[in-house]
Amino acid sequence: MSGHVFHPGHSELHGITVVLESAEGLYIGRYHEETPQGVLLHDVAEHRESEGRSDFVRKTLKFGVRAQHPHVVIPSADVRRVTRLVDWQE
Amino acid sequence: MPYDPRIVQPMREELTRLGVRELRTVAEVDSALGDSRGTMLVFVNSVCGCAAGTARPGLSLALQHAAKPQQITTVFAGQDLEATARARQYFSDYAPSSPSIALFRDGEVVHFVHRHMIEGRSPQQIAKDLTDAFDRYCATVEKL
Numbered sequence: 001m002s003g004h005v006f007h008p009g010h011s012e013l014h015g016i017t018v019v020l021e022s023a024e025g026l027y028i029g030r031y032h033e034e035t036p037q038g039v040l041l042h043d044v045a046e047h048r049e050s051e052g053r054s055d056f057v058r059k060t061l062k063f064g065v066r067a068q069h070p071h072v073v074i075p076s077a078d079v080r081r082v083t084r085l086v087d088w089q090e
Numbered sequence: 091m092p093y094d095p096r097i098v099q100p101m102r103e104e105l106t107r108l109g110v111r112e113l114r115t116v117a118e119v120d121s122a123l124g125d126s127r128g129t130m131l132v133f134v135n136s137v138c139g140c141a142a143g144t145a146r147p148g149l150s151l152a153l154q155h156a157a158k159p160q161q162i163t164t165v166f167a168g169q170d171l172e173a174t175a176r177a178r179q180y181f182s183d184y185a186p187s188s189p190s191i192a193l194f195r196d197g198e199v200v201h202f203v204h205r206h207m208i209e210g211r212s213p214q215q216i217a218k219d220l221t222d223a224f225d226r227y228c229a230t231v232e233k234l
Binding site for chain 1: 138140141183184185186187190202204205206207209210
């Protein structure tokens, strides 16, 4: 068992709030697992183009994840980067 | 849907045995948080093993520090639903997450530890975050 993940068999990121950058956009949510359909996130905030990406991530770091979607699945082929929210850098 | 109370009871007791006061009703929350004088910590407890399993020991370590809030309270997310919802109204600028920790001074939130700041961290790291805040915000407040 790695780190503090208490659910054996899951990714090391399981249960961790991540920033997922894809070909389509940027999402912040709790990483669950990678399925054949893609990466499954829970309680997800989605970046809107009306706001800069850095501002969106910084605001989320300070005030928390304002979830707009209970679940999002991003196709694995579209995923460019997955970073812990607390470690994210542009 | 709340978990079986028998499963949750040890998670409550992990805090109450430290002297942390449980707020289980809206009235108890309003009574505690409505008094804005001094410093108060609110620990939003959770059954989540990944994060709460380190947050509770982190708080335990932090409470051994010399400087600490005058009042230490807790609500249990997913269990005491109305009390938790009411408590969150007092720190509504911050998105709800559990576990999480709010530190108040004279009615204002001066430090907030989100779930994402707890995930994957050790109890010692969480305690350091808290004791740094205690030194900054609680050391100079006289006892009421």
